[in-house]
Amino acid sequence: MRYGYWAPVFGGWLRNLPEEDGAAGWESMSRLVRRSEEIGYDLTLIAELNLNDIKGVQAPALDAWSTAAALAAVTRSIELMVAVRPNFHQPALFAKAAANIDNIAGGRLALNVVSSWWAKEATSYGLQFDEHDDRYARxxxxxxVVDGLWREPQFSFSGRYYTLDEAIVEPKPIKRPRPVIYAGGESDAAKTMIARQCDAYVMHGDTPEHIKLKIADMRERRGREGLPPMQYGMAAYSIVRDSEAEALAEQARITTIPGLEAGAPPPGFANFDQWLSGTQLERELKIQEYSVSNRGLRPQLVGTPERIADRVEAYEDAGLDLLLLQMSPQFEEMERFSAQVIRPRPN
Structure with a gap:
């Protein structure tokens, strides 16, 4: 298993505890990511949202790509998996900038391609927001376009959304034939696109049984395309404690939504509700999961180190390659997870 984590572009990842880790900032981000290399983490996911989906739209949110460029210069080994939303980036200019960041990082850049879901954010910035299947077509x-520019000396293209005439991207990315492209999605349109054009499939948190079925489905789709095997990742929230009772008490604390029953929920609740109504999910996303994003508690990485190690093994048996972890407070909990789960286990 490879271990990744969500970088704190919002300062923290719990929607109903606004002051859990303080505001987002470069100093704390840099310190965390540099330390994570030292204690065994393989990858950091840098989310791209210009409005803060977790703490409320008025709260700070670090820009993903300038942050990634800075981290590329101050880290040495960790994979930088940076989210990118096609409707926010002209592809030829993006390919040029991302190739440069990959060179700064020595070949450690990866993409997490996200077909935007948040209409309010797009319209706030004056950008096109496509309907569901049109998003995947874009x-x-x-x-x-990006793949062609990274592979070919010159690249021309004429399509529904983009047109290029002998465009050049030099230098190319160090990672050949291209940086790893991760993507997620649960609709048929998403899975078809990912199986054909991406290298790795990332999923919301779920049980080992459901993850095994999802991996089997994607393996079949990938096989029909005649392409090499994919990598598989999953989001999860982890709480490691010396006893089950301590872990469950912490879970209860972070999943209490203040003000909900009184009709005064936290600022981000309306954004969550809009996202819920704008997606096509295979199973209903429960409102009580609002406090932890990406269905992070469904994997049940909550308990003693031994219990969590057993759960990780179950996911390995299901075919999972990568865990994308959220924890809070992040610095302290990442240290704990490393010492008690990552380091005691053989690679």
């Missing part, structure tokens, strides 16, 4: 074309 993403597919966008990926064709």
């Amino acid at each position: 993403t597919s074309e966008w990926l064709q």
Whole structure:
């Protein structure tokens, strides 16, 4: 298993505890990511949202790509998996900038391609927001352009969304034939696009049984395309404690939503509700999961180190390659997880 984590672009990842880790900032981000290399983490996911989806739209949110460029210069080994939303980036200019960041990082850049879900954010910034299947059509074309520019000396393209005439991207990314492209999605349109054009499939948190079924489905789709095997990752929230009772008490603390029953929920609740109504999910996303994003508590990485190690093994048996972890307070909990779960286990 490889271990990754969500970088604190919002300062923290719990929606109903606004002051859990303080405001987002470069100093704390840099310190955390540099330390994570030392204690065994393989990858950091840098989310891209210009409005703060977790703490409320008025709260700070670090820009993903300038942060990634800075982290590329101050880290040495960790994979930088940076989210990118095609409707926010002209693909040829993006391919040029991302190739440069990959060179700064020595070949450690990866993409997490996200077909935007948040209409309010797009319209706030004056950008196009496509309907569901159109979003994946745009993403597919966008990926064709970026991939062609990274592979070919010159690249021309004429499509529904983008047109290029003998465009050049030099230097190319160090990672050949291209940086790893991760993507997630649960609709048929998303899975079809990912199986054809991406290298790794990332999922919301779920049980080992459901993850095994999802991996089997994607393996079948990938096989029909005649392409090499994919990597598989999953989001999860972890609470490691010396006893089950301590871990469950912490889970209860972070999942209490203040003000909900009184009709005065936290600022981000309306954004969550809009996202819920704008997606096509295979199973209903429960409102009580609002406090932890990406269905992070469903994997049940909550308990003693031994219990969590057993759960990790179950996910390995299901075919999972990568865990994308959230924890809070992040610095302290990442240290604990490393000491009690990552380091005691053989690679």
